[in-house]
Amino acid sequence: MTLARTPLLLAALTALAPACGTFSGTTDASSGSETGDATGSDTNTPTGGAGETVTVYDIQQGKVPTDIVVEVKDVVVTSPLYYDKKTGDGNFFISEAAGGAFSGIQVHVFADVITELDAGGTLPKIGDKITLRAMYTEFYDASQLTLSTGTDLTPGGAGVVPAPSVVKAADITTGGAKAEDYEGCLVQIDNAKVTAPVVMYGEFEVDGALKVDDLFFVPSPGPKPAVDTTFTALVGQMTFSFDEFKLAPRNCADFQGWADCSDPVDPTADPTTDPTTAGNVDTTIYEIQMGNVPEKTYVDLTDVVVTSQFFTDAKMNGNFFIAEADGGEYSGIQVYVFADVAAELMAADKLPKLGDKVTVSGQYTEFYTYSEISLSKADNLTISGTAPVPAASIVNPADVATNGAKAENFEGCLVEVQDVTVTEPVAMYGEFKVTGDLVVDDLFFLPDPGPNPAMGKVFASITGLMAFSFDVAKLSPRTLADLVDG
Numbered sequence: 001m002t003l004a005r006t007p008l009l010l011a012a013l014t015a016l017a018p019a020c021g022t023f024s025g026t027t028d029a030s031s032g033s034e035t036g037d038a039t040g041s042d043t044n045t046p047t048g049g050a051g052e053t054v055t056v057y058d059i060q061q062g063k064v065p066t067d068i069v070v071e072v073k074d075v076v077v078t079s080p081l082y083y084d085k086k087t088g089d090g091n092f093f094i095s096e097a098a099g100g101a102f103s104g105i106q107v108h109v110f111a112d113v114i115t116e117l118d119a120g121g122t123l124p125k126i127g128d129k130i131t132l133r134a135m136y137t138e139f140y141d142a143s144q145l146t147l148s149t150g151t152d153l154t155p156g157g158a159g160v161v162p163a164p165s166v167v168k169a170a171d172i173t174t175g176g177a178k179a180e181d182y183e184g185c186l187v188q189i190d191n192a193k194v195t196a197p198v199v200m201y202g203e204f205e206v207d208g209a210l211k212v213d214d215l216f217f218v219p220s221p222g223p224k225p226a227v228d229t230t231f232t233a234l235v236g237q238m239t240f241s242f243d244e245f246k247l248a249p250r251n252c253a254d255f256q257g258w259a260d261c262s263d264p265v266d267p268t269a270d271p272t273t274d275p276t277t278a279g280n281v282d283t284t285i286y287e288i289q290m291g292n293v294p295e296k297t298y299v300d301l302t303d304v305v306v307t308s309q310f311f312t313d314a315k316m317n318g319n320f321f322i323a324e325a326d327g328g329e330y331s332g333i334q335v336y337v338f339a340d341v342a343a344e345l346m347a348a349d350k351l352p353k354l355g356d357k358v359t360v361s362g363q364y365t366e367f368y369t370y371s372e373i374s375l376s377k378a379d380n381l382t383i384s385g386t387a388p389v390p391a392a393s394i395v396n397p398a399d400v401a402t403n404g405a406k407a408e409n410f411e412g413c414l415v416e417v418q419d420v421t422v423t424e425p426v427a428m429y430g431e432f433k434v435t436g437d438l439v440v441d442d443l444f445f446l447p448d449p450g451p452n453p454a455m456g457k458v459f460a461s462i463t464g465l466m467a468f469s470f471d472v473a474k475l476s477p478r479t480l481a482d483l484v485d486g
Contacts, residue, residue, distance in 0.1 A: 072134075306356040
């Protein structure tokens with residue numbers, strides 16, 4: 001995420017997202033479960049007021065009630081900012097100058113506040129001494145301070161980052177004797193040895209106990225040390241998300257005694273165009289979905305067709321699907337639109353709609369193995385007219401279900417299954433199953449209730465986009481007209 005994605009919005013943003021100075025009203029279950037970091041807040045109370053003066057030690061030792069405004073003075077920033085891809089919100093860590101157990105905590109910063117701080121030249125960086133007025137909350141058991149206005153951060157000059165506390169991996173892992181003591185703190189494990197490689201989510205394991213996360217390296221690929229790699233010292237912030245404690249090194253200098261590391265890309269670089277001199281790659285969706293375009297590539301997709309309506313998630317980020325005009329396997333992909341861009345498009349009456357012929361420029365990523373294009377500037381979507389929506393590919397439902405023989409081939413594509421029967425009715429999340437163990441989702445119906453067919457209901461056909469979330473392939477009808485009774 002970059003500042004280019006998060007400017008303060010005027011009337012258009014007011015229509016789409018929470019106002020500056022308030023906490024985000026909801027947590028998006030889909031993005032929250034897949035991003036791998038628990039950031040944000042579920043309260044709508046602005047900070048305001050003077051705040052009770054406390055220390056981070058007081059907070060982390062349980063001496064401060066949750067959901068109150070507090071002020072912490074002359075604390076030191078111990079990490080760079082990292083950004084939530086889906087919201088543009090930022091996060092960083094602070095510590096009491098003396099360090100040690102209970103000294104550190106994460107600070108969550110709303111996207112518009114990041115813009116405000118950047119404009120004032122007060123974006124926090126490692127080593128800054130600051131005073132904060134913020135709301136203290138326990139966000140899914142992760143302690144955090146939420147900064148909701150730039151004026152609540154007061155720079156205090158240069159400070160000294162406290163020395164990391166030397167700990168054992170087994171003590172600070174999930175369930176470890178000292179895990180709670182060092183949540184949010186800067187720690188060091190001497191002679192840490194890699195005992196499990198990166199398998200997914202950019203995490204590997206050290207000393208047979210502790211997960212090491214690539215939090216500060218996203219979106220650039222994080223370090224991937226081989227099994228048995230031994231660091232003279234491994235340093236990082238202790239984080240907590242999805243019920244697990246994890247160590248998050250801040251840069252390659254934290255991987256001491258290991259040379260095969262590349263520092264993260266500057267998160268304030270423009271995400272819309274290639275920051276190198278190479279420029280965007282003019283390619284096709286076919287090439288992307290067939291694996292011929294490296295992940296993180298900045299691409300131009302020309303004269304593709306919009307195959308779905310525009311829809312938003314709980315945080316007002318937008319989404320729509322596009323396809324090559326000829327359709328078929330590997331022809332489709334989802335486009336993710338940041339909330340401020342969605343607001344800008346809406347204000348200009350330029351939201352893409354079904355059947356639009358468009359050119360899209362953005363970065364191709366694999367969001368937990370789900371291919372998508374990130375649209376982070378309104379100017380990078382050009383609508384040049386209309387075109388026929390490619391015909392849905394008729395597929396065997398079992399082939400496109402999770403782990404089906406052609407599930408990858410049709411990811412993001414418009415498909416049709418025929419003569420299917422409901423085998424599991426809606427239980428939760430608006431999903432039901434049909435013949436072939438295929439999940440049918442209500443993605444395009446939210447927040448309204450989606451289809452709720454009875455057990456045994458027969459459909460002559462169901463048409464929709466093939467999406468992927470929570471490790472499950474899902475057929476997503478766009479309207480009730482996509483479900484034809486048998």
